[in-house]
Amino acid sequence: MERLDALRRQLQGEGRDAFLVSNPLNVAYVSGFTGTAGLLLITEKEAYLLTDFRYVEQAQQQAPAFKTIDAKGKLWQVAHTLLVDAGCKILTVEADHLTVDTYEKIVAALDELVVEGIASPVAKLRTIKSPAEIAAITAAQKLTDAAFTHILSFIKPGMREREIALELEFMMRKNGASGLSFEMIVGSGSRAALPHGVASAKELLVGDAVVLDFGCIVNGYCSDMTRTVFVGQASAKQREVYQAVLAAQQAALDKLRAGLSGQQADALARDVLVAAGFGEQFGHGLGHGVGREIHEAPRLSPTAEDILATGMIVTVEPGVYLPGEFGVRIEDMVVIEENGIRNITVSSKELFCV
Ligand code: ZN
Numbered sequence: 001m002e003r004l005d006a007l008r009r010q011l012q013g014e015g016r017d018a019f020l021v022s023n024p025l026n027v028a029y030v031s032g033f034t035g036t037a038g039l040l041l042i043t044e045k046e047a048y049l050l051t052d053f054r055y056v057e058q059a060q061q062q063a064p065a066f067k068t069i070d071a072k073g074k075l076w077q078v079a080h081t082l083l084v085d086a087g088c089k090i091l092t093v094e095a096d097h098l099t100v101d102t103y104e105k106i107v108a109a110l111d112e113l114v115v116e117g118i119a120s121p122v123a124k125l126r127t128i129k130s131p132a133e134i135a136a137i138t139a140a141q142k143l144t145d146a147a148f149t150h151i152l153s154f155i156k157p158g159m160r161e162r163e164i165a166l167e168l169e170f171m172m173r174k175n176g177a178s179g180l181s182f183e184m185i186v187g188s189g190s191r192a193a194l195p196h197g198v199a200s201a202k203e204l205l206v207g208d209a210v211v212l213d214f215g216c217i218v219n220g221y222c223s224d225m226t227r228t229v230f231v232g233q234a235s236a237k238q239r240e241v242y243q244a245v246l247a248a249q250q251a252a253l254d255k256l257r258a259g260l261s262g263q264q265a266d267a268l269a270r271d272v273l274v275a276a277g278f279g280e281q282f283g284h285g286l287g288h289g290v291g292r293e294i295h296e297a298p299r300l301s302p303t304a305e306d307i308l309a310t311g312m313i314v315t316v317e318p319g320v321y322l323p324g325e326f327g328v329r330i331e332d333m334v335v336i337e338e339n340g341i342r343n344i345t346v347s348s349k350e351l352f353c354v
């Protein structure tokens with residue numbers, strides 16, 4: 001109810017009289033309904049959950065603040081009637097989720113009403129995590145940290161990247177994760193220079209940097225962390241890059257707090273890497289929000305205008321990538337607080353040679 005009220009306040013502030021929530025993650029967030037076929041139609045006075053006969057009972061139980069309607073396969077005709085009865089002229093839809101095909105069907109069915117697509121306002125509501133959401137993400141990160149501790153004594157030269165990915169996944173699932181929050185990245189040697197190099201059949205060689213970027217899901221919420229370790233030994237250049245990335249991350253962790261823009265947050269780390277001569281090799285943003293999705297608002301990047309607020313959970317993940325040689329990324333997840341952050345990633349960041 002609290003989330004529905006907050007969404008209504010936001011819609012009313014923008015003068016929107018009807019809003020359709022179609023993204024299942026947003027449907028679940030606003031209403032509590034977790035079925036795969038359900039749409040929310042929210043007007044100034046009414047809140048409907050349109051579904052089909054398979055989900056009527058579940059919808060009534062999970063989303064008591066909404067009037068459940070079995071649309072009997074005539075979703076858009078039903079929506080049209082409800083909107084006309086409520087005197088609505090414009091229906092706002094989630095442009096960042098609807099397909100063009102569905103949009104065209106809605107436009108055709110709504111006849112005289114105007115259909116306007118915007119980036120979903122639910123994304124903004126989802127940035128501020130409740131204590132229960134923070135607890136779920138913290139629990140997921142705890143399993144992720146435990147898997148990292150385990151993998152330090154597991155990695156041996158000659159192993160394939162895929163074996164390491166499998167072991168990390170096995171440990172997290174064995175300890176209670178329901179799945180992975182994204183396809184795991186295990187990139188070794190020159191593959192460590194690929195910011196998103198998923199685990200391959202490559203064997204680990206002595207002297208390789210290995211970027212491990214992974215996370216799991218607990219109670220529907222994701223975790224995300226990265227550590228870079230070295231096989232057998234690290235060269236002087238690898239150590240130099242590692243220390244630069246670590247210093248950049250520490251600078252951001254020291255000064256991040258509510259009130260900064262995504263751009264200002266990004267600069268905290270970027271300035272350190274630029275000063276160290278690696279500015280060009282840090283080709284992505286500093287971080288992102290984490291929640292039901294692995295990447296959600298806010299963004300921390302040179303172009304991000306999002307303002308950080310208390311209760312957001314974001315990653316802090318500077319990286320340096322030297323194509324053909326190696327790469328280093330270090331990523332923690334933190335809760336934004338008024339005067340700083342609370343780091344929920346507990347794994348050590350000392351340079352490990354495994
Ligand atoms: Zn990550």
Ligand code: ZN
Pocket residue numbers: 224288315317331
């Ligand atoms: Zn990340």
